[in-house]
Amino acid sequence: MKASKIVVVLSMVAFLAACAENQNSQKQTLGTIIGAGLGALAGSQIGSGKGKLAAVAIGALGGAFAGGQLGKSLDDVDRMKAGQTQQTTLENNKDGVSSTWNNPNTGHSGRVTPTNTERVASSGEYCREYEHEITVDGRKEIVKGTACRQPNGSWRVIN
Numbered sequence: 001m002k003a004s005k006i007v008v009v010l011s012m013v014a015f016l017a018a019c020a021e022n023q024n025s026q027k028q029t030l031g032t033i034i035g036a037g038l039g040a041l042a043g044s045q046i047g048s049g050k051g052k053l054a055a056v057a058i059g060a061l062g063g064a065f066a067g068g069q070l071g072k073s074l075d076d077v078d079r080m081k082a083g084q085t086q087q088t089t090l091e092n093n094k095d096g097v098s099s100t101w102n103n104p105n106t107g108h109s110g111r112v113t114p115t116n117t118e119r120v121a122s123s124g125e126y127c128r129e130y131e132h133e134i135t136v137d138g139r140k141e142i143v144k145g146t147a148c149r150q151p152n153g154s155w156r157v158i159n
Contacts, residue, residue: 074134074136075108078106082132086112086147089113090128091153093114095116098111109134110134111132115128115131116129125150128149130146131144146159
């Protein structure tokens with residue numbers, strides 16, 4: 001599938017998400033965009049031809065809904081703890097070794113696990129694939145992504 005089609009689908013989802021108005025709209029919008037991207041990626045792995053395009057669209061919509069619900073539920077402390085744990089885990093843990101975070105005020109928690117580390121030949125930077133499992137109100141969501149180590153030591157999520 002062409003990347004341009006995925007970008008169009010994600011742009012439409014982002015536009016629709018931006019139209020939603022409530023007090024948690026910023027968190028929900030971020031969750032919606034991330035969920036749509038992951039759903040589209042999952043959908044792109046299914047089917048072929050026109051069926052593949054439909055799978056991407058369905059995956060994007062399903063992911064947008066799930067991500068929006070999860071994003072709406074996370075507060076600033078949840079996001080801070082999740083981000084700090086993700087950065088520390090990517091920097092210090094071996095592949096397959098998890099770190100966890102927990103917000104006692106909300107009961108939300110997560111676990112970050114690096115799954116694969118590779119050095120990119122063209123740039124020389126190290127990139128790591130990871131899974132971030134987040135539990136909110138007993139519901140678990142797993143976000144899979146890739147992050148690359150920046151010259152300043154931080155990890156930048158690239159997908």
